[in-house]
Amino acid sequence: MQQSEAETQTAYAAVDWLAGQRPEMEALLGRIVDIDSGSRQEAGVAAVAQTLRAHLDAAGIATELHPVPGYGVLLDALVPGTADDAPVVLMGHMDTVYPAGTVARRPFRVEHGRAYGPGVADMKSGLVLNVFVAEALARCGGNTRPVRLFFSCDEEIGSPATRERIMDVARGAHAVFNAEPGRVSGNLVTERKGSMVVAFEVEGVAAHSGINHAHGASAIDALARKILALHALTDPERGITTNVGQVQGGIVANMVAPHAKAELDVRYTAETELDALYATIREIIERESLPRTRGWITDTRRTLPMARTPDALLALYQRGAQQLGFAVNGEFTGGAADSGLTASVGTPTLCGTGPVGGHPHTEREYCELSTFVPRAQALALAVIGLR
Template sequence: MNQTQLKATQWLAGQFEAMEALLHRLVDTDSNSYDKVGVDAVGDLLVAQLNVDGIGVERIAVEGFGDVLLAELPGGPGKPVLLLGHRDTVFPKGTTTTRGYTRDDKLAYGPGVADMKGGLVLNCFALKALKRAGPLPFPVQILYTGDEEIGSGSARVHIERHAKAARAVLNPEPGRVSGNVVSARKGGATLIIEVSGRAAHSGVNHADGASAIQALAHKVIKLHALTDYAAGITTNVGLMSGGTSSNTVAPTATAKLDVRFVELRQWDEILTAIQAIVDHEELPGSSARLLEATTFLPMEAKHSTDLLGIYQTLAQELGFSVEGEFTGGCADSGFTASLGIPTLCGLGPVGGKVHTDREYLELDTLVPRGQALVATILALGN
């Protein structure tokens, strides 16, 4: 490592207590995706931390969800490095009143401790370390968003806009249980299928009806047949509802479909096939429409290869080793990778059992992963 990298990593070596203190405060602040007040409160804690070091933060107002925050550390004229971080969690408002931040000798627990409040701490302290390391050859930005857990509907436009101008994107989502980082992710979408039929009394004039449930059942079989394990494509109707009573031919039915895919090119093909199934009239008198609820694009490995090599080399110098790992879970890094921007994910502290009441973070990974993050950022000027 060069002198700038050493200066930044050495400063971080003495910051464990401060990093954990911020983690504690963040975890003890409820921030469900639909709790704008809570998500913005998490943002306020981060802004206060950054402002202490004179790091400016722009607030982009978002109606109904957490505001988007853009922190920037100025540098030379080069393209910036962009760090991502979502402030929302899956846990309902009020969770922290009965299950807040706790810890033992090795692990920290609490709602969102790994996914991804630990990563928020790393981003924040990365900028604080870089501020102390001296003049930067390029700016470094953090984009703190507020609705990743429900598809980044309000944040995607901001993520893509800033990623297009970046030299690279680093996303400290939780490190894998194995200790690895994430070099590739599946894309995924939640689609809603609404079927309309024709109501009739099931005993008096059954033949006059057109069952929306029956039509939907035919579609579900066809949708599930699109699964192709060899290609990494899966389809799953996980929720269905319909009808009004057992003695009425169902006039309506609805299903939620989860779709996962590996490559960006697959998405258009799958969506075309799904649309054809939805459009097909299964029964005379029935019709259906397809609605797109959320979509995450895939993070293909080809966009992380060079960054992974840099990160691995620096991690070795810092005393730990990682591999790149593929996961079926989606994240905002898929949006940036799908733009062709070099992207690496899973750079946060190591954690596990995310989205459960047993979610944990390995405390002794806070500092090393932070050091590897700042060292990687600084290496991108070479």
């Protein structure tokens, strides 16, 4: 459906307002980056939510915070539309991967047009972008459908406490835009792998490593054999990667280790036969890889793969970007996100709509500040264009 001339003017009122907001965007970004809000840091996540809520309240946008014990809060806000239709959801997460104290060591800073700091790209800049898009629509209108902001608090650990709530929100939505960072290329994300974390333990037999070495059965030895077998499951052609990224074991150097544990990260595509893959992983972990040792799984966490974004939703965003003077495409990524949950219930989902960023989950993480305004404008046009 073509927009009327009045609707077009209203849309560009939002675009024009956003054009002057970069200083305010950067200021709000600095405030929330300088709050430690790692997963399970309840007070920090709540402080981020309160900071964003204060900004939304000042803009006249109704906002609610819902406690999630052990993790923080959910932020839920709504900008009414001109019709009582299913809403458009602007989604994000307020937790980061960084431990408490990270902000004190490397607070928010700006150098050569890039912002740095813990979570600056993944995804505090995306939260700010969504907040300003919501404010632009609240001020200028143009959105036929209501616009709902929904920010979660445990995405970086697989959304164990919020996944059902996220899926319920998506079921009632017309479309979801998830403000994970834009790719370094500038592209959006139109398909993602799923992830699975498998925590497991290995039990051996303790013995003095000098006097009674043969009497022992090393849990670390058994774990090492399991790691080799688990890593051998990596199959790039099928889109499967496996990585044991955390290990612990033993007591002292001169004792045959009686215990060890590890966490396995698995990435897979929507075409992967996950039940069969998981059965193979379980068999490797539970087999007696060394006599008198045994292994068992203690926890499994999964994030669903994101099915491909419908062409029409990507094209809608691309048309707005083209009007603003930049080109953008969609691409596949191995990183998992809550967009997998929203796509899994059949709701059209576009991800990576935040500002462009790079090196997430590292000390080099950055946000390209020059992309803040144009990507906010493009998102606003996409929301306005949905009918």
